[in-house]
Amino acid sequence: MQDRCRMLQVMSIDACGKASLWQLAVDMISDMFLRSLPADDFCFHAAISACEQGGFWQQALGLVADMQLRKLNADGICWGSVLHAMKLAGREDLAQKTLERLRQRWAQPSARQVAGPIGTSMKKLAPDVVIGDGVLAVFKPAGCTSESMLERLLAKWRAGGWQGELTLVSRLDLPTSGVLPLALGGQADGPTQYLDAQYAARQVSKEYLCLAAGQSLGPRGARASIDTPLLVSRSWGERLGKRVEASAAGKQAQTKLRILELFDIPPELGGVEALALLAVRPMTGRLHQIRVHLASLGSPIVGDNAYGGCSLAGSRLFLHCRSVSLKDLSGSPFKPKYPLPEDLQRVLADLRPQSKDLEERSARPCVSQHSVRQPNTPGSRPNSAGDATPSRSGTMKRNNSMTRLPDEAPIVAEKGYCPDSPPAARPGSASSASARKQGGLLTGVMTNPQAANKKVTPLCFTHTYEKSLAEEKDKKSD
Template sequence: MNNPFTLQFEVQQDMLLREAVALCGISKRALTAIKFDGGKIFVNSIERNVRHRVVRGDIVTIVFPQEEASEGLIPQQGHLTIVYEDEALLVIDKPAYMSTIPSREHPDNSVANFVLGYFQAQGLASTVHIVTRLDRDTSGLLCIAKNRHIHHLMSAAQQQGDVHRQYEAIVYGQATNQSIIEPIGRKETSIIERQVRQDGQFAHTDVEVIKYGRLNDCIMSHIRLTLHTGRTHQIRVHMAYVGHPLVGDELYGGDKEIINRQALHCVSLTLRHPLTKEILSFSSELPEELASLL
C-alpha cells in the first residue's frame, strides 16, 4: 500500500489550522486518526499541528492514515462492472446473486471482497466503505467511498437528501401511484425479515406506475420507485404492506415461479460529489432476466 488518500485545499481566511480542517467536513474522529495513526498535515509543504495559525492563501495538504480492513474481509479478485471512478468514489453496476458484504451464508465473492482486492491491486491504502447498499438478489447501481472521510461526507449527504436513488420493479397486482410513509423495524420472530411497525424507523418510498401487464393470467405492474430513506428491505417491505409484493420475493409474499429472485433493479443514482460538489448522475439498464418479463 503506497497511495494514501490525500486532500488539499486553499485557506480562505486567517484562522487556526484546526478550524480550517473542520470547515472541510473532517470529523473529530478522522482528525484523531490523522494525529495518532500515521497521518500528516502540511501547510505550504511544511508539517504542522492543528494549533498552527494559517492565513488566507495557505495551501493545506492532509495525508490520511492507511486504513486496515476488518478481519473478516478477505481481498479477492473478481469481475466488477465499474460505471465511474475517481480518487474519492467508485460506482459499480452490481449483478443479482452477489452480496454487497460477506455474511455467514455467503462469506466470500461479495462486492466488498472484490473491491478490496481491486484496491490492493492498485496499491490504495484503503478499505471498503459502502455508501448505498443493495440486497444480494437486487441488481443495479451501488456507490462505494474510497476513504473513511469520504464515507463520512457521503453519509451526511444522504441524511441531507443529496443522494437520490430510483429503482424499477415488477410487482403483483395493479399498483397505483402513491407515496408510502410507514416506519420499518425488525420482525420479532426473525433476524432477517422486516415489517411495518409503529416503533420502527421512519421510511418513505414513492411509487410511480410505468405500465400494467399480464403474465400467466396474473395482473402485474412495472413500477418506478424513489427512495427518500434507506431502510433495510425498504422497497420490499413497503410494497408487500400495500398489497403488491415483488415478483420473485418469497420472503415478503411473492414466489419464484417466474423468476428466481426479487424483480428489483437500481436504475438511477444521482449524488453531489463530496469534494468537487458537482452533481453526478448514473443510469443502468434492466438486466435481461427482468427485461424479458416486460
C-alpha cells in the same frame, strides 16, 4: 457499580433517542457528566438523532459542538443528522452552507488517503466502474453481498498495484442488483465522511425498478406516496436476515412510486389483480423499505418469497437499483446509472408480447392517507381492532398509508416536519417559546465540562455559528 450505572444511563439515552425524546436524552447526558460518568460517542449520537426527528437543529448543533470540546468523534453521520434537522425546520439554506463548509474541510489533502491514482490498467480490470472525486460506483449483481462485492474489487485493484482503501456507504440486499456507491478512502477519511453526511441528511436520491404483482396500484403513469412506519421485528435466520413489518411503532419511512407499465396476468399468477413495472424512490433508508411498503399494500415484488411475493418462471427478486444521485468531493453531481440486467430484461420481454393496453382499465380506489381497516384475507386472523394481522404463513398486515399524487407531481423529497414530532414541540410553537424562557440546554446552550463545583456554565453557539457563516460570505465578496 459505576460501570453498571453508566450502562443503564447509556441504555436510557438510546431509548430516549429512539422515542424522539430529545430533551430527556440531552438532560441525561448532562447528568452523566455531573455524576462523573463519561458519555461516549454513542450517547451523543442517540441524543442528536432525537433532536433531528423534531427539527431542533440548534440543539443538535450544540451537541456536535460539545462532542468536539470533549474530543469525541463528530463524524459525517452526526453532521448529516444536523443538516436534516435544519431542513425539517425550514433552514435548507443554512444546511447547504454548512454542507459546503464540511465539503471543503473533508476535501483537504490531509483528510484523504495516501494512495496512487486509479490508472487505466486498473479501470480495465473493472470496466463497469464509474469514478468521481472521492467516490466510485460499481454494478452489484444479484446473489452477492455488498461486502463481497467490495472485496472483489479491492482484490482486483491491489493485484494491479493499487494500495488504497474503499468503504461502503450504503448497501443493497443480497438478491437486489444495481448501483453500489463506494467511498475512495477509509472509514475516517474525508470522502467517506462527506458521503455519510449526504446519506444521513437525506440528500442522496436513488431510483429502483421493480415488478409488483397483487392489488392494483392505479393506471399507467399514476404516482403515489407510501408513508407507513417500519419496524425491525425479529430475525428470520442467517439466510433471510432480519424481518421488517409495517407498524405504527416503527420509524418514519416514505416511498414514492410511479407506474411505468402494466401487463396482462400470465397463467402462473392466477388470482393476481395487477402486474405492474414501477419506478420507486425511497425517501428514507430503512431496511427492506421498498419490499415491505409494497407488500403492505397487497402488491409485493415478484420473486420476494420473504414478504409474500409470487414467482415467475426463471425470475429472482425483481428489484434493481437503476441510478444514484449525489455530489462528489469537488461539489459536482455524481449520477451513475446501470440498466436492467439481462435476466430481468428477459422477464419483461416474455410479458410484453402478450400485454395489452391497460391504461384505460379502471383502478381500484387507492388507500387514503389515514389507516383504513381492510377485510380479513385468507390465512390471516382478526386482531382486537378487526385488522388483518400476519399469519404463520407470512401474510403481511394490510393497514397502511398511501396517498395518490397528481400525475404531474415530481418524485422529490418534501419539506416539513417529521410526522412523529408533536406539534407542541416544534420550533416557533407556544410550548417551544415557553421552554426557551427556562434557559438551559433547551435553548441550544451546552454544558461546559470544566465548570467549577459541577455547575452548568452555558456555552452559546447558535448566534456565533450563523455569524461566522455571514462573515465568511463577506470575506469572499470582498
